[in-house]
Amino acid sequence: xxxDKFFYPPLPNSFLINFAQFIAxxxxxxxxxxxxxxxxxxTATIQQFSDRRLLLLPNHPTFQDPIVMFALxxxxxxxxYYLSAYELFQGFMTGIFQGLGVYSIRRGLVDRPSIAQTIxxxxxxxxxxxxxxEGGCSFQNDTVMPFRVGAVQIAFQAMSKLAKQGEIPDLYxxxxxxxxxxxxxxxxxxxxxxxxxxxxLSIESNGSxxxxxxxxxxxxxxxxxxxxxxxxxxxxxxxxxxxxxLLRTHILECCEQQLGISSNSKEALRERTYKMEYVLKTQADxxxxxxxxxxxxxxxxxxxxxxxxxxxxxxLLNFDAIYDGYVAENPTPERFLDTLTRLEREVFDIDxxxxxxxxxxxxxxxxxxxxxxxxxxxxxxRASIINxxxxxxxxxxxxxxxxxxxxx
Numbered sequence: 001x002x003x004d005k006f007f008y009p010p011l012p013n014s015f016l017i018n019f020a021q022f023i024a025x026x027x028x029x030x031x032x033x034x035x036x037x038x039x040x041x042x043t044a045t046i047q048q049f050s051d052r053r054l055l056l057l058p059n060h061p062t063f064q065d066p067i068v069m070f071a072l073x074x075x076x077x078x079x080x081y082y083l084s085a086y087e088l089f090q091g092f093m094t095g096i097f098q099g100l101g102v103y104s105i106r107r108g109l110v111d112r113p114s115i116a117q118t119i120x121x122x123x124x125x126x127x128x129x130x131x132x133x134e135g136g137c138s139f140q141n142d143t144v145m146p147f148r149v150g151a152v153q154i155a156f157q158a159m160s161k162l163a164k165q166g167e168i169p170d171l172y173x174x175x176x177x178x179x180x181x182x183x184x185x186x187x188x189x190x191x192x193x194x195x196x197x198x199x200x201l202s203i204e205s206n207g208s209x210x211x212x213x214x215x216x217x218x219x220x221x222x223x224x225x226x227x228x229x230x231x232x233x234x235x236x237x238x239x240x241x242x243x244x245x246l247l248r249t250h251i252l253e254c255c256e257q258q259l260g261i262s263s264n265s266k267e268a269l270r271e272r273t274y275k276m277e278y279v280l281k282t283q284a285d286x287x288x289x290x291x292x293x294x295x296x297x298x299x300x301x302x303x304x305x306x307x308x309x310x311x312x313x314x315x316l317l318n319f320d321a322i323y324d325g326y327v328a329e330n331p332t333p334e335r336f337l338d339t340l341t342r343l344e345r346e347v348f349d350i351d352x353x354x355x356x357x358x359x360x361x362x363x364x365x366x367x368x369x370x371x372x373x374x375x376x377x378x379x380x381x382r383a384s385i386i387n388x389x390x391x392x393x394x395x396x397x398x399x400x401x402x403x404x405x406x407x408x
Contacts, residue, residue, distance in 0.1 A: 006106060007113035008089045010081055010121075013099035020100060021074030028071050032064050033355040034180065036071045042365035046076055049172050049368065051126050055155050056080070058176035059144045059397050060132040061338075063352050065178055068361045069130050070100065081121050081129045083114070085136070087277075107135060108274030115154060122158035122171065133393070135270055138321045139342055141180055141334045142405050145321045146268065147394040153386045155371055156378050168375055173389070175366030175396035179404040180359045186333040189356050193340045200347050213327065213339060220346055221247075224315070228254070240324035251316060252276075255309050259283065273316045280309050318345050330405070362404050366396035 028034055046054075058069060066082060073080045079101060086104040089097060105114040121127050133147035155171055162169050194212050198205050201219045205212060221243060225231035230250050235243055252272055256263050259279045264272065284306045322342060327335045337356050344353050369392065371378075378385040 006086065007111070007117075008086070008094060008098055008102075008104040009113075009117055010101045010103040011095075011098040012079065012081075012101040014079075016096070016099040017079055017101065020070070021077075024071045024074045028067060028361075032067055033357070034064065034068070034359040034361045036068065036075060036363070037360050038072065038075070038363040038365075042363060043076070045365045045368065046072075046078075046174065049174070050076075050078060053122060053125065053169060053171045054128045055122065055151060055171065055173045056128065056130045056176050057133050057147070057151060057173060057393050057397070058130065058178050059401065060134045060137050061139065061141045061178060062180065063137060064355075064361070065132065065137075066102075066130075068178055068363070069176075071361075072363060073128075078128060081127065083118065083129065083131045086111075106278055108271065108276070108278040115157075118154045119158045119161060122155055123162055123169075133390070135274070136317060136320075139318065139338060140321050140326065141338050142330065142332075142401060143321070143326075144394060144398050144401065145270070147390050147397075148271075149386050149390045152371075152389045152393070156375070156382070156386065159371060159375055159378075163375070168372060171371045173369040173371060173393055175369075175393045175400065177364045177366070177397050177400035177404060179362045179364075179401055180334060181362060182333055182337075182357050182359050184357055186337065186357055190333065190336055190340070193337070193344065193356070197340070197343055197347055209336070210327065210331065213336065216343055217339070220343055224346075244319065244322065244324075248316060248319070251312050255312050258305065258309060269316065270320055273313055273320070276309070277313050280306060280313065314351070315346065318342055332405075364400040364404055366393075366400055369393065 082102040084102050086106045105111050121129050131151040133151050134145045135148045138145045197216045
């Protein structure tokens with residue numbers, strides 16, 4: 001569709017998709033350590049719309065969620081398109097991803113080629129598109145981050161395009177809830193992970209598992225505060241949530257200043273972080289390509305600055321959705337290991353830690369929403385309807401997560 005060097009379009013290859021769907025159950029079981037589970041009602045709901053325009057909006061708790069959605073497409077014997085972060089497209093896997101129907105978006109800016117591609121897909125009859133509206137991994141199995149409005153907004157733009165051609169089409173949005181559940185007792189794994197973290201942080205093991213978890217988290221928080229020169233004994237009087245919020249804000253503003261980005265406190269943290277990520281890559285690439293910067297590169301100063309900012313960006317995304325009490329309010333093995341995995345990513349500098357054990361990836365589908373029913377209202381008040389529909393989908397995803405958790 002476009003030759004933009006910063007955009008990777010989908011290039012679906014039926015042979016590749018069919019083969020990948022055929023081997024998906026084996027790959028997911030033995031490599032990614034999960035098996036797909038979807039109830040009959042949810043299966044029937046998706047199959048009911050197999051010949052309709054469909055926008056599937058799942059939550060995004062782990063890096064394996066796109067694989068879960070691809071396994072679902074195979075189980076249903078359907079072909080999906082997938083919108084994915086630009087950073088995914090590296091090396092020989094780029095062509096494979098494109099062949100499976102995956103295409104890129106640069107987060108943190110208006111990616112016009114990607115938006116145009118999305119509109120084009122949603123105007124096609126029988127198209128099925130998967131978009132993760134949280135914008136990135138939440139690393140939380142039970143709760144969702146606020147959904148970004150972009151997916152619903154672009155869906156309405158696709159409808160507007162067809163309306164100008166004399167057709168107001170059906171375009172269904174499906175809320176999809178993904179919940180992982182370990183199939184075995186995880187107590188031994190929890191103890192092993194606690195031991196590794198305590199050893200790395202030189203912490204003595206004391207108290208219950210939850211006491212040990214809090215001691216590790218406290219040490220990580222203090223280390224980060226000291227690293228950014230924000231630690232003060234008086235901060236002990238603040239709640240953890242307040243300290244985490246202050247630290248996030250400090251890191252954001254420092255990185256934005258170093259990158260020459262104007263701070264906007266009203267903008268969501270994740271949006272600001274993605275913008276930094278894009279600007280950082282752009283500046284780093286420009287520095288590397290400029291022959292006039294050879295002397296600077298040899299000193300290592302600019303490269304070191306970018307490395308520190310990159311580390312800060314990873315931290316912001318890792319701890320974006322974390323809050324004090326996540327484990328205490330429902331101390332399941334999944335919540336415990338959600339939090340331990342975040343801490344491992346920080347302490348051991350691991351981007352994608354392997355799965356802690358074999359899991360069941362459970363999917364529940366919410367009530368379909370036909371955006372056609374809201375198109376007239378959308379034409380009168382676009383922002384309000386887009387926000388309302390996005391919130392409606394988010395609430396449906398959370399409600400079904402609660403059902404999968406046994407909380408609703």
